[in-house]
Amino acid sequence: MTAFGKLIRTTAFRLTLVYLFLFALFAASLLGYFAWNTRRLITEQITTTVNAETSTISDIFGRRGLRGLIATIENRALRPGANLYLVTTPAGQAIAGNVGSLAPGVMATTGWSETAYRRLDEQDTADHHALVLVTELSSGFRLLIGRDLEERRRLFGIVAKAAQWSVLIVVVLGLGGGIFVARRVLHRIDAMTGTTQRIMAGDLSGRLPVGRSGDELDRLAENLNAMLERIEALMMGLKEVSDNIAHDLKTPLTRLRNRAEEALAKSATEAEYRTALERTIEESDSLIRTFNALLMIARAESGQARGNMDNFDAADVANGIHELYEPLAEDGGMTLHVRTESTQLHGNRELINQALANLVENAIKYGKPVPTAPPPGAGAVGTVDQKEILIEARRDGDRVLLSVTDHGPGIPVADRKHAVERFVRLEASRTQPGSGLGLSLASAVATLHGGDLKLDDAHPGLIATLTLPALSGASDGLAAQTHDVPQKAA
């Protein structure tokens, strides 16, 4: 596309053309109205003057007769810039006035008419136009009084010329302005396009130029820059994650390979081979679990799981997970309790189950009370069962809170944000089995549902809370019922 072609295709230029047409139309109609009104005004003025003069002269004719009339006419006709005068006999013969010739038949009818005429004293053959009034005087004499229309024609000419010029000026200015604006816009758009092309080519640090005028293009550029900022952050995150994946999957893969190699080199008996192979399978199973967790997180983060949502009761989720993990907690020397309020939730049930299960598994693994000497003189400290893990489901306004509270060492404030990241395993947990993805998944699930995962201090211990939006309009009577299951039934 040529530069000019590009220019005339811009929105700015097209808009200019539209405005140009509108302004030209406006100028033309304004001038048209002016011309028409002026013409009407002039005609009105002529008729008033001619009417007045006709009645004066008729008067003179009535009082002083034909001679008085002729004398008056001759007198008036000689004045410079005079009106047209003509008096004819009943036979149609001109007897006084300054009119040399008229269009035929003008004198035959009385009343107003426009006619071509020539003055008596004029030598040229050019016809002039006049507006004339023919009146019948008594005894068949006819009187014509008229006024030349040259003035009106000249004025009309001036207006027409003004119209031509103004339209021309509007067009020239408009086109010039349009091209100027279009070029300016085009220039800025070209700059933006250039930047975006550089960004697309891989340089994510590029930003669009933002002017100081704060106009719509600047706002657009600002928004695009904010978007680029976000994309860059996401890309960085992605890179970080793939680095982490590479690291955290390569380590067990290396271990796996080393074991196989070692078994091949050293094993002598079938039992040794068997043990080595079993450990290999265990190791690969844990790798598969890590992969699954990663895929699950990716899926939750990408929002794909939104297609599979339904309505269910948060209390059922909490009770189900409690039921599943209660024996495990007990085996670990802890007690798992649940306290639920019936409250409806809209979401992906399996993901929420998994998220809550992860929090409970974490609490069982890491929430064991720290053995400390009881503070001196604090006999009442025993009211909190340090070995208790509490699963809670409750409604808080338009949100549903699913929380797991333990009374273990907790997570220091500084580490809390960090703990949610993928593959992060805080120092205390390095010795425990696990992928380091449990909290990440819980957090991703919360985000998918438009909520979040919060880690707080339980004094002592950790409260991990999944905040999820409640099903709107579901604050039914059931919500008031509180099921408190403080102890296992058996």
Place this chain on the structure above:
Amino acid sequence: MTATDTQMRLLIIEDDRDSADYLVKAFREVGYVADLAGDGEEGLALAASGDYDVLVVDRMLPKRDGLSLIGTLREKGNRTPVLILSALGQVDDRIKGLRAGGDDYLPKPYSFAELLARVEVLSRRRGGPAEETTYRVGDLELDRLSHRVARGKDELTLQPREFRLLEYLMKHAGQVVTRTMLLENVWDYHFDPQTNVIDVHISRLRSKIDKGFERPLLHTIRGAGYMIRDGIR
């Protein structure tokens, strides 16, 4: 089907040659008659012939997609149990697979023990003793209607979930039942716990049904799962 005591016939529809050959070999070793189809069209033609006990269908196949294959079979009235294998292990994909007419769904990579356990359960489903009201294994008796469980002369008190766990195990008595199968069928959870949560439930159940009795009935099958059976086969 009266074929429960004869050899089980299995059709494996899988396009990856290596895994297909491995499966055929592994199933033949445990006594199955296993046939192989390398693409969707061939698989459909073979499956439609009808005399298989179980179909193992890969989700992504050349020529005809696994789900479409199952859909076509079901439309024709073929009710052969189908186990779907898929590299897409996510919840939604499982639901899609089951909706398309699959009976079970196993994400790749899977262990052969898991696959075998599931295929066994599916193959016994046809005409098996599944719908009896009382299950018996040795001197252990479970009444599904009155929810009574007794071993010999002793009445056992089980929690509702323990009852369902035992019910599932006894329904598939003599078959290996994996931890995942228990989590899916007894608890209806489809995630992968990072802990041995199922083992704890099993050991509680075991302490109720086997403790104090001479012959244990609930066995741990190493590397696979659990099985309830009387004596050693």
